[in-house]
Amino acid sequence: MSSLDDSADIVIPVAGSPGIAMRVSRGRSPGPTLTILGGVHGDEFEGQLAAALIAETLGPQIERGELRVIPRANPIAAASQTRHTPDDDKNLARCFPGSPDGTTTERIARALTESAVEGSDVLIDLHSAGRALKMPLMIGYDAADAHRCAPLAAAFGVPIIWEHDVIGPGRSISTAADRGIAALYVECSGGGTVRREELEALVGGVRRVAVALGMVDGEVVDGAAPRTIRGGDGNLDASITCSGAGIAVLFVDVAQEVAAGATLAEIRGADGQLRESLTAPFASLVMAVRRDAPVVQGDFIAMLAPLHGAGPQ
Numbered sequence: 001m002s003s004l005d006d007s008a009d010i011v012i013p014v015a016g017s018p019g020i021a022m023r024v025s026r027g028r029s030p031g032p033t034l035t036i037l038g039g040v041h042g043d044e045f046e047g048q049l050a051a052a053l054i055a056e057t058l059g060p061q062i063e064r065g066e067l068r069v070i071p072r073a074n075p076i077a078a079a080s081q082t083r084h085t086p087d088d089d090k091n092l093a094r095c096f097p098g099s100p101d102g103t104t105t106e107r108i109a110r111a112l113t114e115s116a117v118e119g120s121d122v123l124i125d126l127h128s129a130g131r132a133l134k135m136p137l138m139i140g141y142d143a144a145d146a147h148r149c150a151p152l153a154a155a156f157g158v159p160i161i162w163e164h165d166v167i168g169p170g171r172s173i174s175t176a177a178d179r180g181i182a183a184l185y186v187e188c189s190g191g192g193t194v195r196r197e198e199l200e201a202l203v204g205g206v207r208r209v210a211v212a213l214g215m216v217d218g219e220v221v222d223g224a225a226p227r228t229i230r231g232g233d234g235n236l237d238a239s240i241t242c243s244g245a246g247i248a249v250l251f252v253d254v255a256q257e258v259a260a261g262a263t264l265a266e267i268r269g270a271d272g273q274l275r276e277s278l279t280a281p282f283a284s285l286v287m288a289v290r291r292d293a294p295v296v297q298g299d300f301i302a303m304l305a306p307l308h309g310a311g312p313q
């Protein structure tokens with residue numbers, strides 16, 4: 001509790017599983033409801049820590065409306081530090097809106113949908129590239145909701161904004177969008193590490209959104225002229241993959257522009273022989289690359305965002 005707000009720690013029950021901790025902070029006056037999710041993936045530590053810091057620092061300062069913060073949206077995956085829930089090997093970010101009598105992950109999704117997502121005006125889902133990948137600091141949303149999401153993404157103030165043609169089903173943000181909620185997600189570098197500047201960007205970004213929504217007092221600051229890219233669905237399950245085993249040699253890094261036909265990676269055998277060369281099918285911004293060099297058939301190599309019609313803004 002603080003002098004300004006009315007905060008409560010709530011545990012959202014999940015049938016047959018540990019509950020999900022949520023901090024709810026209410027201002028003295030009516031206003032929007034802003035919901036922050038961290039830890040939808042248990043191997044993404046930036047969002048989990050940022051959400052906890054947001055609850056502690058921003059929560060007591062809320063003047064208008066309601067801030068809901070869930071640092072560990074999937075407590076079981078967070079405990080095991082894995083992307084998927086060990087119980088059923090499911091990806092929570094493909095299970096929304098969930099089911100009350102489904103598997104563990106589907107029940108977690110249902111509980112989050114009913115107790116955190118529903119009733120929100122704005123949802124921000126804090127992700128990172130996890131242990132396996134690397135991504136740039138960015139914020140994304142569905143172009144269909146650009147009229148509401150673009151100003152919030154600009155207020156968040158990270159270098160790259162990705163406006164998607166389509167957001168696949170099963171995400172917290174697709175479920176939120178279906179319910180008329182302005183929904184955005186954030187990515188950053190991952191790798192099982194937490195970088196101070198990214199942590200500060202996430203905590204500060206949510207604060208700037210809260211200011212833009214009028215929930216806390218402060219100066220609305222224009223971000224550092226972020227670059228907006230448009231198109232693509234940002235689905236890590238549908239990306240550039242290799243066709244055989246070997247050692248991946250990366251030619252590119254995240255946030256790098258590549259021309260159509262540019263080499264993204266080579267796959268070489270242990271003898272050094274070139275087995276495969278992977279190239280960009282269109283002019284792109286590199287939005288994710290793998291971290292581990294050893295690959296087997298079908299492994300993720302890179303994810304691209306199309307650049308055509310979307311140069312530097």
Ligand SMILES: [Zn+2]
Nearest residue numbers: 041044127128
């Ligand atoms: Zn994630």
